[in-house]
Amino acid sequence: MSNVYITKASTYLPNDPVSNDEMEQYLGLVNNKTSKARPLILRNNGIKTRYYALDKNQNPTHTNAEITALAVEGLFDENFKKEDMELLSCGTTSADQIQPSHASMVHGVLKPGKSIGINTSMGLCNAGMNALNYGFLSVKAGATENAICVGSERFSSWMTADKFNHEVENLKLLEEKPIVAFKREFLRWMLSDGAGAFLLENKPREGSLNLKIEWIDFHSFAHEIEACMYSGCEKQENGSLKSWADYPSDEWLKQSLFALKQDTRLLDEFILKKGAQALRASFDKHQIQPEDMDYVLAHISSNYFKDGLREEFANVGLDFPVEKWYYNLSEVGNIGAGSIFIVTEELMNSGKLKKGEKVLLCVPESGRFAYSCALLTVC
Known part of the structure; x- marks a missing residue:
């Protein structure tokens, strides 16, 4: 088995940063009214x-x-x-189309002048880590000498006002209050666009900083908990999901079947608790201790979860000091499958890392509560 190194990282964030006060200028006004929920969610x-x-x-x-x-x-x-690229592995929640695959479309944009291996990981926030794992295993097994792994999102087009206006009209017809359900509007002010990419190689680059991937673990709790975040379906009273394909086409808009929705009750109940349980299992499996870590990079959807995450980790014996946590959510937003790539790239190119230091990556996914984590060594 080969060692696998992140030898270079890159980020792309489209256009200029958008402030809180500018959001509705870009996303539009639902029913021509300023959102009442937006200030609370942003706070x-x-x-x-x-x-x-x-x-x-x-x-x-x-x-x-x-x-x-x-x-x-x-x-x-x-x-x-x-032309040196051998494998392209892409993870996203928000592909531009159902088919062809996202990686196939990216290969078409890149035009490297040759055939390459491709992989697409779909899902939610763990799609990026799954894409990374595919490239990691390919290089480790010697199937390829290098792999490019990317996490990306383009959520903004899902969140424009025209996607919500039809639902507002339906609520009026039902003589309900003409507001969008909180479980949908919640995500409208949470998600943003961007991509982060890693180059994986089987040898470190001399004269530059490299991150050796020690291991990547995944933990799913779908056997215990119903879906929390979903799209292309509607949740039934028994907690099951009914596919868009099983509805008449005239119901697709009426029930907003393709909208991204989140059950915030389930999110609060399980997202932190199960995340701590998953990370504890990985620390036990690899026989490592929290004091071995120099940096903890945890993807979170909201700063609301910062203190709670630290407390839940501490409750299972994983007490990481505040100074070891590294975040950039406030500046770049929640970019789903791309977030862990983007924050790692920022730290990697910050000049802060020293050889021998350990960097822990943690990614929760609320879809049906799945988690991933990885350990990197600076070299």
Whole structure:
């Protein structure tokens, strides 16, 4: 088995940062009214700026495939050219289409001039870590000498006002209050666009900082808990999901079947508790201790979870001091499958890391409560 190193990382964030006060200029007003929920949600999530692949007329400026390709382009240099790429592994929640696969579309944008291996990981926040794991295992097994792994999102086009206006009209017809259900509007002020990319190689680059991937673990609790975050379906009273394909087409808009929804009750009950349980299992499996870690990079959807996450980790014997946690949520927003790539790239290129230090990556996914974690060594 080969060792596997992240030898370079790159990020692409579309357009200029968007402040809290500018969000509705880009996403539009639902029913021509300013959102009453937005200030409350923003106060809790602590996000100050984010990035959208939109202009102020809600027109897209980039596709997800283009955002992903631009992040990948940042990996190419005199040491590694586009034609050297052997494998492209992409993870996203928000592909531009159902088919063809996202990685296939990104390969088409990149045009490296040759056939390469591709992999697409779909899902939610763990899609990025699954894409990383595919590349890691390929290089480790010697199937390829390198792999490019990317996590990306383009959520903004899912959140424009026109996607919500039809639901408002239906609520009026039902003589309900003309507001969008909180479980949908909650996500409208949480999600943003961007991509992060890693170059994985079987040898470290001399004269530069590298991150050796020691291991990557995954933990799913779908056998215990019903779905919490979902799209392309509707949740039934018994907790099951009914697929969009099982509804008449005239119900797709009426029930907003393709909207991304979240059960915030389940989120609060399980997201932190199960995350701590998962990380404890990985620490026991690999026989490591919290004091071995120098940096903890945890993807969180909201600053609301910061203190609770530390407390839950401490409750299972994983007490990481505050100074070891590294976040950039407030500046770049919640980029789903791309977030862990983007924060790792920032730390990797910050000048703070020293050889021999350990970096822990933690990613929760509320879809049906799945978690991933990885250990990196600076070398």
